Structures are given as C-alpha cells and as structure tokens.
Amino acid sequence: MRPRVSVQDSALRNGNFSLRINPVRSEDAGLYEAQVAYNTEVRTCQVELGVITVTLSPPSPVVENEPLLLSCNSSHRASLVEACWFHNELLVPTSGTFCSLHGALSILRPAMSDAGSWHCQLRYSDNEIISATYNLQILGFDGPTNPVVYAAAGSAAD
Numbered sequence: 034m035r036p037r038v039s040v041q042d043s044a045l046r047n048g049n050f051s052l053r054i055n056p057v058r059s060e061d062a063g064l065y066e067a068q069v070a071y072n073t074e075v076r077t078c079q080v081e082l083g084v085i086t087v088t089l090s091p092p093s094p095v096v097e098n099e100p101l102l103l104s105c106n107s108s109h110r111a112s113l114v115e116a117c118w119f120h121n122e123l124l125v126p127t128s129g130t131f132c133s134l135h136g137a138l139s140i141l142r143p144a145m146s147d148a149g150s151w152h153c154q155l156r157y158s159d160n161e162i163i164s165a166t167y168n169l170q171i172l173g174f175d176g177p178t179n180p181v182v183y184a185a186a187g188s189a190a191d
Contacts, residue, residue: 034061059084062108084108087153087167095143097173104137105153105165112158119152145173 036077038043039053050069062084068077085107095101105116118125127133130141136155140147148171154164168180174180 045084049129054082057082057084059086059108083163084153085163085165087151087165087171089167093170095169095171097145097171098142101140101141101143102137103151103153103169106136107163108156109155109157109161111161114158115154115156116184117156119153120147120156121149122152145171147171157162 034054035049037054037056037058038051039055041053044051050067052065052067062082064079064081066077066079068075085105088104088106090102090104091099103118105118113136116133118127118131118133118138125131125133125138127138132139132141136153138151138153150166150171151169152164152166154162156162182190
C-alpha cells in the first residue's frame with residue numbers, strides 16, 4: 034500500500050501505533066491487525082475498516098440538463114434498508130426530477146442550482162448508519178433567465 038500508508042515513529046514511544054491510509058480506496062476495506070512487542074510483552078489489536086464511496090456517472094464535468102447518476106456504496110455486509118440523499122443539508126424528495134433506487138440517485142435534468150454538497154446516508158438491517166458527501170459541480174449558464182445583454186456601442190460588455 035506504499036506510499037499511501039504511514040506510521041508516526043515519534044508516536045510509538047507514547048504507545049500510539051496508529052496506521053494512516055491516505056487516500057483510502059475501496060479495496061482497502063477489511064480487517065487490520067497491529068502487533069506491538071515491548072520487552073517480553075506482545076500486544077495486538079484488530080480494527081475493521083469499512084469504506085463508503087460516492088461515484089458520479091457520467092464522470093465530471095456534469096453539463097446542465099444532461100442526466101446524471103450519483104451512486105452511494107458501502108463495504109458493510111448487512112442488507113441495505115434505506116438510502117436518503119441530502120442536498121446542501123436538506124432532505125431530497127425522491128419524486129419529480131430526483132429518483133432514488135438502491136443507494137443511487139438519478140437527476141434527470143440537472144440545473145445550476147443542483148451544484149454543491151450532496152450527502153448520502155445508508156441505513157442497514159443491523160441499524161448501522163453510514164454516510165458520505167460528494168461535491169457536485171455543474172457546467173452551465175448561471176445568468177439571467179432572459180440571456181439578452183444590452184451594451185452601448187463603443188463600451189465593454191460582459
């Protein structure tokens with residue numbers, strides 16, 4: 034996993050034998066075990082790393098009015114009970130232009146107002162709740178509803 038992993042050697046003297054993974058990938062999910070030997074004593078601990086991913090199809094950049102699919106998947110083993118999506122911290126109703134199915138959210142005609150923070154929250158049969166955030170960027174025209182601009186001859190126009 035090099036060069037994505039590191040251990041802080043200075044922290045080992047204080048009993049901190051943490052492993053840092055940056056960036057985490059889907060294939061990093063699983064059970065990790067640490068073993069530390071000090072004099073005649075051996076200590077071990079196990080940590081399970083779960084990974085959640087949010088993917089965009091088609092990949093960025095998203096063009097205004099072209100359909101897109103945001104998918105939210107987790108390595109959690111229990112069965113998925115519910116998936117909720119939030120846009121800029123507001124729950125998204127799954128009707129009209131937004132359709133949700135098995136952790137995926139389809140936006141049929143994305144507008145400039147759909148850009149920003151999208152948050153998926155997955156709830157599983159064992160009551161585990163897992164969430165992740167995706168910052169959606171959309172290319173389009175974010176100007177007046179009537180795109181006519183008047184400028185005096187000889188002047189500059191933006």
